[in-house]
Amino acid sequence: MVVLAKPAALEQISLLRTPEPWETMSGVPAVDLSGPGAADHVVRACERFGFFSVVNHGVPAGVVDRLEAEAVRFFASPQADKDASGPADPFGYGSKRIGRNGDMGWLEYLLLAIDRDALSKASPAPSSSALREAINEYVVAMRGLARTVLEMVAEGLGVSPRGALADMVTGEDAASDQVFRLNHYPPCPLPLPPSCSVTGFGEHTDPQLVSILRSNGAAGLQVALHDDDGRWVSVPPNRNAFFVNVGDSLQVLTNGRLKSVRHRVVAGSGSGSGLKSRVSMIYFGGPPLAQRIAPLPQLLHGSSPLYREFTWGEYKKAAYRSRLADNRLAPFEEPPVAAAAHHHHQHHHQHWS
Numbered sequence: 001m002v003v004l005a006k007p008a009a010l011e012q013i014s015l016l017r018t019p020e021p022w023e024t025m026s027g028v029p030a031v032d033l034s035g036p037g038a039a040d041h042v043v044r045a046c047e048r049f050g051f052f053s054v055v056n057h058g059v060p061a062g063v064v065d066r067l068e069a070e071a072v073r074f075f076a077s078p079q080a081d082k083d084a085s086g087p088a089d090p091f092g093y094g095s096k097r098i099g100r101n102g103d104m105g106w107l108e109y110l111l112l113a114i115d116r117d118a119l120s121k122a123s124p125a126p127s128s129s130a131l132r133e134a135i136n137e138y139v140v141a142m143r144g145l146a147r148t149v150l151e152m153v154a155e156g157l158g159v160s161p162r163g164a165l166a167d168m169v170t171g172e173d174a175a176s177d178q179v180f181r182l183n184h185y186p187p188c189p190l191p192l193p194p195s196c197s198v199t200g201f202g203e204h205t206d207p208q209l210v211s212i213l214r215s216n217g218a219a220g221l222q223v224a225l226h227d228d229d230g231r232w233v234s235v236p237p238n239r240n241a242f243f244v245n246v247g248d249s250l251q252v253l254t255n256g257r258l259k260s261v262r263h264r265v266v267a268g269s270g271s272g273s274g275l276k277s278r279v280s281m282i283y284f285g286g287p288p289l290a291q292r293i294a295p296l297p298q299l300l301h302g303s304s305p306l307y308r309e310f311t312w313g314e315y316k317k318a319a320y321r322s323r324l325a326d327n328r329l330a331p332f333e334e335p336p337v338a339a340a341a342h343h344h345h346q347h348h349h350q351h352w353s
């Protein structure tokens with residue numbers, strides 16, 4: 001076997017096996033939110049994959065195109081200008097480093113905090129007012145889409161009121177914790193060993209309730225299937241669709257009925273091969289820091305909660321201490337208890353802790 005040395009620039013970035021062309025998720029459920037039975041389709045897709053695409057979403061193409069153009073312009077601007085809004089900690093411009101605990105990927109990004117329906121002062125604002133305005137306009141559309149999706153989840157699961165989940169993220173009275181991210185994955189020009197791709201964004205689940213992702217036509221996103229031993233499949237890019245990810249918090253709220261999806265991005269390779277850069281924009285819908293996250297009693301139907309209650313603030317703090325690939329929910333799982341002993345156990349558990 002010939003083992004090629006990894007180029008120094010990639011030293012801390014993991015290589016992944018390049019998926020074979022047939023390892024593609026051609027069957028990503030596509031939900032028409034205005035179609036009949038949409039709520040049931042949403043729930044079904046969230047149960048099976050924790051992942052689906054939304055078509056006929058009503059978000060004007062102009063809103064998306066404007067942001068894509070401004071994002072491309074930002075990432076093409078001189079390095080010194082980009083560095084002026086960095087380094088990301090966690091907000092701002094970042095390159096290769098993801099989070100604080102040593103994760104690295106072949107990408108650059110802008111990570112920004114959102115207050116209600118616009119960029120927050122908590123993150124360094126990009127200097128371009130055109131970019132800021134494009135983000136604000138786009139975020140309003142994403143809040144609307146997140147609201148619709150979460151209302152359909154509630155409806156499909158029979159949770160009332162219909163706004164119970166949506167209000168955690170887009171409710172008017174509480175300041176929810178929303179984050180927005182622009183990612184740019186340039187093709188990796190360095191020679192790679194055969195059948196290897198470079199990690200763009202390492203595997204992880206998103207901690208919030210839902211994330212809504214949109215990318216240009218460049219491939220790279222992969223999801224792990226819930227059944228089939230977590231096999232990785234490539235998601236065909238669709239610049240006209242939005243992809244919805246179930247996050248860890250929605251998994252807990254539904255007591256594991258909906259499961260968050262593990263996903264990752266591989267960067268393209270070979271600069272001369274005509275490969276496009278991937279540009280993605282992701283809205284992360286989190287609740288207010290004080291929001292209590294626990295399985296909704298309406299969904300327990302007499303079975304015991306699989307997770308103990310925590311606040312979003314606690315979960316977020318723990319997430320920021322973890323590595324990307326960690327199972328962040330594991331510390332919050334309730335130990336399996338025999339059905340009969342359960343009530344007794346619960347009582348004491350709460351008493352002692």
Ligand SMILES: C=C1C[C@]23C[C@@]1(O)CC[C@H]2[C@@]12CC[C@H](O)[C@@](C)(C(=O)O1)[C@H]2[C@@H]3C(=O)O
Pocket residue numbers: 090098099100101103111179181204205206207208284319320321322323324
């Ligand atoms: C390594 C990390 C980056 C991350 C915070 C964390 O410590 C673990 C979760 C990561 C993640 C994944 C989804 C989103 O992209 C993100 C903004 C989030 O909320 O959790 C990132 C965090 C980040 O990039 O700061």
Ligand SMILES: O=C(O)CCC(=O)C(=O)O
Pocket residue numbers: 181183201206213215221263264265280281282
């Ligand atoms: O850039 C992408 O396409 C996905 C990135 C991602 O999963 C994230 O930022 O959490």
Ligand SMILES: [Fe+2]
Pocket residue numbers: 204205206211263
């Ligand atoms: Fe993600």
